[in-house]
Amino acid sequence: DFLHALEEVKPLFGAAEEELGQRVRGGIIHFSPFINDILEEARLFINQVRKGSTPVLSVALHGPPGSGKTALAAKMAMDSEFPFIKLVSPEDMVGFSEMQKVQQLDKIFRDAYKSTLSIIVIDNIELLVDWVPIGPRFSNSVLVALKVLLAKPPPKDRRLLIFATTTERSVLTQLDLFSRFDADIAVPNVNSQPELAQVLQQSGAFSDRDQQRAIGEIQEITGSSDVGVGIKKILTAIETAKEDQDVPGRFARVMSSAISANRSSFT
Amino acid sequence: DFLHALEEVKPLFGAAEEELGQRVRGGIIHFSPFINDILEEARLFINQVRKGSTPVLSVALHGPPGSGKTALAAKMAMDSEFPFIKLVSPEDMVGFSEMQKVQQLDKIFRDAYKSTLSIIVIDNIELLVDWVPIGPRFSNSVLVALKVLLAKPPPKDRRLLIFATTTERSVLTQLDLFSRFDADIAVPNVNSQPELAQVLQQSGAFSDRDQQRAIGEIQEITGSSDVGVGIKKILTAIETAKEDQDVPGRFARVMSSAISANRSSFT
């Protein structure tokens, strides 16, 4: 019966590997020492679960939109080499009823319990609960199911590590979900000019002079040396800029408007 | 299997061409240089996606009612010559349940992923989510589905460009949907007397004197030289005026009341 369970698990992992790989396609740029610290801390939790004294451990990755939460969670999961890894994403539940979502979550946890060591990555947990700020509205059933599943003791000799990502830490707090995680990791934006320079460097799309010009123009337009934009938006902006005749100019304009948008949304 | 997929896609495009054509039946009048800028910017995004470095890119066209958002989005899509183009319009979902809408959207995205290069035009996104200002009310399921689909990574070697139109930028912001677009384009009203003159000129319904008289009377009635009316309403007003014995007089009255209505709705 154990062998049979293993068989059921393997193909799941095969599919997961491809799915997880897709999330780190843009690579992990070490634009700040924090990136390393984050990956180190994750290794600690992985070892704690591997040792077996803690049957279930849950970790929330939270940070601004596009800061790289999903990519980092995928990387952590892949590096663990646990036999069962599953990415739970709202994308795979488009068109599901609340009940179907809950049943799917329940099934994923029951699948995980078939393996001795499992990781479940729950992506965009606020979308999974259909959170919309107006109202506010959200799926009560999915929320309660998540609360219950996070705390559920696995069967004997089974260990489960849960990573969840969210842009809405304060929402999860209001929903009384955040404090149910055993630990949390903050994922930062690209915040300073040196960090931004690091990213541009590695993109290979800018000469040293273009890089300086772009950063200078951004400072001029926004009137500040603060950046505060997610790595994802920066990588997309680089690609848009490449289509323009004036690459650094276009990059500066796109970045500046992203910086302003972020600022206004936080004040 | 790829050939089969192509076959499925072709007729979709055939139908789309006719549907899209219908939206630009009134032509594109270049009443201001902005019209050209808008079309240029769209070409940039189309090329970025064509090049392949950005697997999915989404652009929101926003502007006042009747300003020409749908016509422009249709024009952009047709000019791209991408093999798959699909117009998603609330008109085609009248009588659908929330779930059916979500499933239809999901299907359209899955269809798009069958082609290497695809464009989806989502028209009137605020009606698609059943937005009504009283309450406010809207379809949570459709909204969350849109959020999720906008961010979903396409399969390997597939690229997707999304254009969405809306009169309700601030609503989308409140719903935390607007910031999920990678870029946005503002579509303006016909705002000044020279722009209005340009439109009347091209309509062929006014002699030079009638044109001047009409514009003069509008200024007299509204007490201002500001216009601020969408191109769509202007074109309809021209047709109504043509039925009257006094074409410029009727046109001036209809336009004046449209101008007043817009003003009062914005203060």
Place this chain on the structure above:
Amino acid sequence: DFLHALEEVKPLFGAAEEELGQRVRGGIIHFSPFINDILEEARLFINQVRKGSTPVLSVALHGPPGSGKTALAAKMAMDSEFPFIKLVSPEDMVGFSEMQKVQQLDKIFRDAYKSTLSIIVIDNIELLVDWVPIGPRFSNSVLVALKVLLAKPPPKDRRLLIFATTTERSVLTQLDLFSRFDADIAVPNVNSQPELAQVLQQSGAFSDRDQQRAIGEIQEITGSSDVGVGIKKILTAIETAKEDQDVPGRFARVMSSAISANRSSFT
């Protein structure tokens, strides 16, 4: 197929003629020159659509309860002699679910597109959307369906004119529905003593002296020469009065209480 479509359409019109006729059974009394202006303006819109340059045109008739909106809309539609005319009334949808209403509306529009020239009269649009001021409550689905159908472009070579009646202009404005009509026509109450005299004259129930006495008593009771009552209530009051021994006295009392009721509901 076209012939077949025509066949489908004809009986619809036959039935419509009887239904529409029923709404003008009380006749159209020209108690004010405005009545003629209203009918003239409607002819303008009918011609605009007939000419074919405007594929779809929508007109809202709004005014106080019982002011004659339905009778006027029915008259306009019958006078157009368009091959397809359909009255959409909440009466025909009692007991329909929201979805059934939406599907019925969708069907009516699709039927209309089978004819080259069509008129749809949507009666009491605020009841069609189940509007109730407490809450407020209304059918979101029906409202959104109406918004979408009003803007939907008909197929090639088909023209559609839509008349809609409502006592709740401000409600439609709040629901963001009113501004979606291409034009609107205000239908007035019987507002002055001469207008009321005109109506009494044509009813044949009053001698000249009785008419004067009735109007005089109304002024005495209400303390004002303002009337402000819908033609429908006046015609009913005449019939009630006829059952009383003192016809003008009873008429004056009924009218006075109607006048007071209207006043208090507007302050």
Place this chain on the structure above:
Amino acid sequence: DFLHALEEVKPLFGAAEEELGQRVRGGIIHFSPFINDILEEARLFINQVRKGSTPVLSVALHGPPGSGKTALAAKMAMDSEFPFIKLVSPEDMVGFSEMQKVQQLDKIFRDAYKSTLSIIVIDNIELLVDWVPIGPRFSNSVLVALKVLLAKPPPKDRRLLIFATTTERSVLTQLDLFSRFDADIAVPNVNSQPELAQVLQQSGAFSDRDQQRAIGEIQEITGSSDVGVGIKKILTAIETAKEDQDVPGRFARVMSSAISANRSSFT
């Protein structure tokens, strides 16, 4: 077909007669001249409809709880001798879904249209729409159905008179239902000591002295000569008092507590 319709109608009336009779089992005590005025006014409306110039007429009977609205409406309907009379009561729809209620109402109106002269008595209209003051809550579908049915023109040569009873005039006004009635009749409480004496007289349960003692004690306990209690409660209080050794004393106590309860609920 007409004969067949008549056949369908007759048994309905037979049943109605018994049902209506049950509502006036307590008789109609003429404790005030108003009772006669009310019955007279009803006869006027009955004749108006009988004459045929007004195809549909609706009358609302409103007044405090237990004031005799249902008994009076039943009496009016029975006295009309119209061929079709139907009592619509929430009692007959216990356990119906909203849709079933609406369909039942629709059926009753369609049945009524089969007869040339019909009366529908709608009892306790606020309960029919499931009105509850907390929230407030009510059945939107039933409310809208009632609005629509009240205004629906009957088929050719058919006349319909509608009586509706309610304790909640202000609720119906808030729901925008009250003004849709063509006329309204106020039903009063037993308000003064002479009126109360009249009732006691006719009950036969009190000697002249007991009657005086009872009324005197009520005045003493409540500290006022105002009564303000519905005839229904008074008739029940008489029966309870009869079981007591001290009939007038018990009657005075029960009445006094009813009078206080009414007062506190109105301030």
Place this chain on the structure above:
Amino acid sequence: DFLHALEEVKPLFGAAEEELGQRVRGGIIHFSPFINDILEEARLFINQVRKGSTPVLSVALHGPPGSGKTALAAKMAMDSEFPFIKLVSPEDMVGFSEMQKVQQLDKIFRDAYKSTLSIIVIDNIELLVDWVPIGPRFSNSVLVALKVLLAKPPPKDRRLLIFATTTERSVLTQLDLFSRFDADIAVPNVNSQPELAQVLQQSGAFSDRDQQRAIGEIQEITGSSDVGVGIKKILTAIETAKEDQDVPGRFARVMSSAISANRSSFT
């Protein structure tokens, strides 16, 4: 047919007797003269219905939690010796949908009408309507059904007496349900030390000295000679105390905390 009806009724009563008996298992302790007054008043109503002049009569028993409402209502019903008695309790409807509850209530009333003399005891009416103070929430359908059924006239020659119990008099008032009862009876707590002594006496668990010590300690702890606790809680507290080595001490502590809890919940 009448005989058949009787047969249907008998077993119902048989079951009811057992069910009702269970509710007075704790006996009726006459800790105050009010208990007798309450039972006397009930006999009055029973006789009024038995005599036949009042076809339907409804009485609400209201009082604080555990004050003995259910036990008293059961006692009254059993003492009446009416041929049909039915206890309606939320316990028997756990897991019922709103509609099923309404249908069950409707059935019980229809069953009662089969007997000439019937009593229905509706227990915990606020739970029957699913009342929850937050929101507040409650079952509209069940509430309206109760209103309607309370007022429904029984068929000819049938008499119905309804007893209903509730801890939430003010809630019933807000729901506009309380005033629909023909009469009401207040059930008191054990409020004074002599009343409490009476209860302890009859429990047989306390020597005279222990009784005095317990009451003394309660006064010391709570700082007052007021009691204000329901008989039900007192009887349970006696049983808990019996398990302790120090019976009067434990009893005093449990009672004191109950007294404090009640006080804080009322201020």
Place this chain on the structure above:
Amino acid sequence: DFLHALEEVKPLFGAAEEELGQRVRGGIIHFSPFINDILEEARLFINQVRKGSTPVLSVALHGPPGSGKTALAAKMAMDSEFPFIKLVSPEDMVGFSEMQKVQQLDKIFRDAYKSTLSIIVIDNIELLVDWVPIGPRFSNSVLVALKVLLAKPPPKDRRLLIFATTTERSVLTQLDLFSRFDADIAVPNVNSQPELAQVLQQSGAFSDRDQQRAIGEIQEITGSSDVGVGIKKILTAIETAKEDQDVPGRFARVMSSAISANRSSFT
């Protein structure tokens, strides 16, 4: 039939034993004399029910998150050696509809009534009613079912003891559920440094010096000697710390952040 019932019950208990055992896997550390008091009080209630004078008794265990409520309730139930014990946990109802939950609860109580002596442990009662603070939202049906089941008298000769755990005492009070329990037991956090030292001692992971260093650093970081953290979080923190090179340092940091989080959530 009784034998058959016993058979049904036994396997239930077998399963329960394993389930309950899982909840006390972390053992019961006597870090404070209160732990013993709690277990003593529970024994009192168990005896009261065993004796048979109180047919149903309900006890609420309330305390902060992770304070050990579930473990203690499980321990109490296992120690009772009652023939029927059932743990009701939200985990076992993930994906159940409200109705299914209610029916499951109803079934569990009916199962319990088959045994002479039964214990039902209802874990996390606020999650069972789907409580979410935003709104707030909760399952009305489950809440009312619980209220009703808590008060339901068991059949003759059957005794039932109910333990329920909750972190949300004030929520249960708002929902008018808390006062329906016959008794309540407060479960405390680890609140002082000596209590914490006791826990660290028993974990075996710290040398005496490390223990002192850890406690000292916590006081330094948090600026206070108060602890106020649940035993569950402390045990997990010990396991995380064990993975770090600097065990006491990591433990101090994790504990300090837990202490701060608790403080901020309570002010």
